[in-house]
Amino acid sequence: MGIKERKERERERRRQQIMVAAKRVFTDKGFSKATMEDIAKEAELSPGTIYLYFKNKDELYASLSLRILQYLVIRLEHVNAEPFTDAAQRLTALKDAMVDVYEFDPLILINMFHMQSSETLRNLSPDLLGQIEILSRKSLKAMANIFEDGIRNEMFIDKHPTAVADILWSLFSGIVLWETSKKIINDEKDFLKETFDTAFEIFSRGIMRH
Amino acid sequence: MGIKERKERERERRRQQIMVAAKRVFTDKGFSKATMEDIAKEAELSPGTIYLYFKNKDELYASLSLRILQYLVIRLEHVNAEPFTDAAQRLTALKDAMVDVYEFDPLILINMFHMQSSETLRNLSPDLLGQIEILSRKSLKAMANIFEDGIRNEMFIDKHPTAVADILWSLFSGIVLWETSKKIINDEKDFLKETFDTAFEIFSRGIMRH
Amino acid sequence: MGIKERKERERERRRQQIMVAAKRVFTDKGFSKATMEDIAKEAELSPGTIYLYFKNKDELYASLSLRILQYLVIRLEHVNAEPFTDAAQRLTALKDAMVDVYEFDPLILINMFHMQSSETLRNLSPDLLGQIEILSRKSLKAMANIFEDGIRNEMFIDKHPTAVADILWSLFSGIVLWETSKKIINDEKDFLKETFDTAFEIFSRGIMRH
Amino acid sequence: MGIKERKERERERRRQQIMVAAKRVFTDKGFSKATMEDIAKEAELSPGTIYLYFKNKDELYASLSLRILQYLVIRLEHVNAEPFTDAAQRLTALKDAMVDVYEFDPLILINMFHMQSSETLRNLSPDLLGQIEILSRKSLKAMANIFEDGIRNEMFIDKHPTAVADILWSLFSGIVLWETSKKIINDEKDFLKETFDTAFEIFSRGIMRH
DNA sequence: GATGAATGAGGTTTCATTCAT
DNA sequence: AATGAATGAAACCTCATTCAT
Numbered sequence: 001m002g003i004k005e006r007k008e009r010e011r012e013r014r015r016q017q018i019m020v021a022a023k024r025v026f027t028d029k030g031f032s033k034a035t036m037e038d039i040a041k042e043a044e045l046s047p048g049t050i051y052l053y054f055k056n057k058d059e060l061y062a063s064l065s066l067r068i069l070q071y072l073v074i075r076l077e078h079v080n081a082e083p084f085t086d087a088a089q090r091l092t093a094l095k096d097a098m099v100d101v102y103e104f105d106p107l108i109l110i111n112m113f114h115m116q117s118s119e120t121l122r123n124l125s126p127d128l129l130g131q132i133e134i135l136s137r138k139s140l141k142a143m144a145n146i147f148e149d150g151i152r153n154e155m156f157i158d159k160h161p162t163a164v165a166d167i168l169w170s171l172f173s174g175i176v177l178w179e180t181s182k183k184i185i186n187d188e189k190d191f192l193k194e195t196f197d198t199a200f201e202i203f204s205r206g207i208m209r210h
Numbered sequence: 211m212g213i214k215e216r217k218e219r220e221r222e223r224r225r226q227q228i229m230v231a232a233k234r235v236f237t238d239k240g241f242s243k244a245t246m247e248d249i250a251k252e253a254e255l256s257p258g259t260i261y262l263y264f265k266n267k268d269e270l271y272a273s274l275s276l277r278i279l280q281y282l283v284i285r286l287e288h289v290n291a292e293p294f295t296d297a298a299q300r301l302t303a304l305k306d307a308m309v310d311v312y313e314f315d316p317l318i319l320i321n322m323f324h325m326q327s328s329e330t331l332r333n334l335s336p337d338l339l340g341q342i343e344i345l346s347r348k349s350l351k352a353m354a355n356i357f358e359d360g361i362r363n364e365m366f367i368d369k370h371p372t373a374v375a376d377i378l379w380s381l382f383s384g385i386v387l388w389e390t391s392k393k394i395i396n397d398e399k400d401f402l403k404e405t406f407d408t409a410f411e412i413f414s415r416g417i418m419r420h
Numbered sequence: 421m422g423i424k425e426r427k428e429r430e431r432e433r434r435r436q437q438i439m440v441a442a443k444r445v446f447t448d449k450g451f452s453k454a455t456m457e458d459i460a461k462e463a464e465l466s467p468g469t470i471y472l473y474f475k476n477k478d479e480l481y482a483s484l485s486l487r488i489l490q491y492l493v494i495r496l497e498h499v500n501a502e503p504f505t506d507a508a509q510r511l512t513a514l515k516d517a518m519v520d521v522y523e524f525d526p527l528i529l530i531n532m533f534h535m536q537s538s539e540t541l542r543n544l545s546p547d548l549l550g551q552i553e554i555l556s557r558k559s560l561k562a563m564a565n566i567f568e569d570g571i572r573n574e575m576f577i578d579k580h581p582t583a584v585a586d587i588l589w590s591l592f593s594g595i596v597l598w599e600t601s602k603k604i605i606n607d608e609k610d611f612l613k614e615t616f617d618t619a620f621e622i623f624s625r626g627i628m629r630h
Numbered sequence: 631m632g633i634k635e636r637k638e639r640e641r642e643r644r645r646q647q648i649m650v651a652a653k654r655v656f657t658d659k660g661f662s663k664a665t666m667e668d669i670a671k672e673a674e675l676s677p678g679t680i681y682l683y684f685k686n687k688d689e690l691y692a693s694l695s696l697r698i699l700q701y702l703v704i705r706l707e708h709v710n711a712e713p714f715t716d717a718a719q720r721l722t723a724l725k726d727a728m729v730d731v732y733e734f735d736p737l738i739l740i741n742m743f744h745m746q747s748s749e750t751l752r753n754l755s756p757d758l759l760g761q762i763e764i765l766s767r768k769s770l771k772a773m774a775n776i777f778e779d780g781i782r783n784e785m786f787i788d789k790h791p792t793a794v795a796d797i798l799w800s801l802f803s804g805i806v807l808w809e810t811s812k813k814i815i816n817d818e819k820d821f822l823k824e825t826f827d828t829a830f831e832i833f834s835r836g837i838m839r840h
Numbered sequence: 841g842a843t844g845a846a847t848g849a850g851g852t853t854t855c856a857t858t859c860a861t
Numbered sequence: 862a863a864t865g866a867a868t869g870a871a872a873c874c875t876c877a878t879t880c881a882t
């Protein structure tokens with residue numbers, strides 16, 4: 001058992017090593033310009049080895065998105081775990097969580113959207129697609145939870161919590177996407193955090209009872 | 211001159227014909243799965259002909275985004291052109307404009323994000339990139355204008371109007387993207403309009419003085 | 421029409437050009453050792469061009485077999501077309517036809533068997549498989565015809581003509597295969613024709629009434 | 631010595647185990663589609679282990695053919711060992727031997743032809759090629775022996791016995807090949823034994839004095 | 841201007857074989 | 862002896878783009 005376990009851990013380490021390399025290459029070159037050879041070189045492995053750990057390019061790519069979703073779920077569950085006292089405080093915790101996710105992996109988030117274009121999604125194995133689906137639901141639910149609490153405590157206006165969660169997530173990802181592309185088009189400084197702060201302020205005013 | 215003009219119009223017609231075909235194909239297959247031959251077939255032209263009107267695949271693709279940006283600018287300028295009376299009413303007009311844009315071309319909007327991933331943007335000709343930049347600015351400015359008016363009339367809270375415009379646009383595009391990908395992943399019904407309505411309500415509450 | 425026809429003929433010429441090159445390469449290196457690049461080089465074309473005329477390597481390969489089957493059918497129908505006079509004479513004509521086929525393409529015949537290994541067959545398009553089936557049947561029928569005539573004229577013993585045709589064809593192909601492989605293993609001189617002559621003599625004695 | 635012998639026997643057992651697995655896999659998938667990993671899995675060994683017993687894929691493959699040749703030689707020598715009484719009876723014994731060989735391993739026989747395509751043969755080690763050569767000769771000689779006896783006893787017509795043996799073997803293998811491929815192409819019932827019976831009858835009539 | 845056959849670079853993926861453990 | 866992870870060469874095939882007609 002000990003041996004089997006160690007092998008498993010070894011295997012996981014390799015997967016991580018490859019994913020780290022892949023993340024670097026994908027964020028640098030984008031999905032279709034990045035080649036498996038690039039990734040192999042970055043991981044200091046041979047191309048064939050990557051295929052021992054990931055079925056194909058699409059799945060390697062999707063695995064990266066999975067990782068960030070996992071991180072998001074963990075962060076959100078943390079927010080939920082703390083005892084509810086104040087709606088405003090909780091919203092701030094939520095904002096911090098989202099900013100953390102962004103900082104965990106600023107560029108891959110954009111690529112995640114690329115992945116969610118029907119183009120890529122349709123080529124994923126049902127298994128992976130399923131996992132993504134589950135995590136998506138989970139994170140939405142964790143966010144919805146926060147809003148439910150707020151509504152129950154009469155601190156938030158009475159809107160369907162899932163819809164509100166969707167909106168906040170859309171807002172967040174929209175900003176990430178938009179700011180990043182502006183940065184590329186206009187070669188502007190990164191205003192993301194300022195924008196997100198303002199956005200959150202507006203959102204809070206919009207959601208809280210006065 | 212007359213001849214030159216007619217030729218120019220003829221040329222423009224061809225461009226449109228190709229863009230219509232390209233839109234259909236890109237929407238159906240996504241950017242990288244769509245081949246120039248697919249597009250040529252759809253346009254009932256030969257592949258070579260397309261290159262007489264568009265420098266390459268990327269530029270053809272970007273031209274589609276340009277078109278929708280143009281439509282957006284026109285719609286926003288309409289909103290601005292009307293005399294300012296009521297902030298709430300104006301916000302509603304703004305919302306309607308955005309929903310119009312969405313309905314003008316629901317799927318290409320998502321692909322637009324794909325385009326805005328660094329991957330594609332970096333391959334555009336400076337000329338086209340410039341045009342996109344100008345239109346982006348223009349549309350942002352048109353939106354900012356609306357918020358400026360609202361602030362000046364003390365109906366909106368005093369936030370930097372450009373930032374607010376960015377946020378609204380991000381919110382809108384984030385929702386389009388998110389709802390669409392949920393639809394694909396979960397095979398859910400299209401809640402886009404309902405979600406956008408709620409989002410707009412929250413946004414309005416957030417932005418308006420009470 | 422004239423243009424369309426000429427194009428069609430031009431296209432057919434290209435196909436032939438590729439097939440001639442492919443035949444050379446396949447007979448030289450065998451199926452799996454031969455690369456599409458080898459064939460392209462031999463045909464003085466680029467690899468991509470080959471794929472404009474043949475869907476993939478398997479189909480290019482199978483097309484060669486089709487060609488020899490076509491030749492066989494033509495030769496057999498010639499034998500059948502001549503008025504029946506003498507069984508012995510007809511058998512000789514049949515033998516000559518088979519030897520002709522062998523000389524038309526001595527090595528590809530072996531490869532044809534390679535193709536008929538389930539391994540390869542399973543990857544062919546139903547269309548091509550169908551064509552091969554039809555030609556196989558046709559050639560067998562043409563041979564069976566000869567034996568039917570012989571039986572009707574009481575010159576051959578009364579065995580089921582199709583079975584006899586099968587047997588003769590098996591005998592022929594078995595000899596080709598066997599002699600060729602002996603040639604490779606033992607580096608022997610090519611006894612094929614002598615062997616086939618003897619085989620035919622025995623077969624004739626076996627099939628003719630005394 | 632005892633130890634050395636036991637080791638040798640152990641080693642032989644392993645070889646057999648691998649060959650049995652290889653036969654199953656080759657039969658199922660054909661030579662080039664079968665991977666060493668498939669075979670290893672079937673043998674419940676690791677890929678590396680196979681290379682301790684067989685130099686490479688080709689040699690493993692050829693070893694299978696060797697085995698069936700060995701079986702053929704043994705069966706033929708049995709036929710020869712019985713005292714000669716009657717030509718017809720002996721021919722029947724010969725036929726039975728061949729059918730036995732076929733039943734010993736119906737599919738690998740076809741693959742054997744694949745092996746005999748120049749493609750594979752050229753890659754074998756001289757040693758193995760030599761063994762195959764010896765066994766081929768031996769089996770041919772055993773068959774030739776039978777015909778020599780028949781000629782000497784004036785029961786068979788006076789043809790060169792080796793040539794006749796070649797022909798019979800060609801006939802047999804041609805039928806196996808042809809019937810099998812017909813079965814695959816046309817999805818027909820397996821007429822092999824009936825065909826071979828008829829073939830043998832014709833061959834006997836052809837070879838025996840009347 | 842329009843065509844579409846041809847190009848050929850370059851991508852993904854496979855798999856026989858090796859070698860450190 | 863046995864393992865099996867890693868290798869990396871090489872194959873097939875695609876497709877944006879060109880250019881002679």
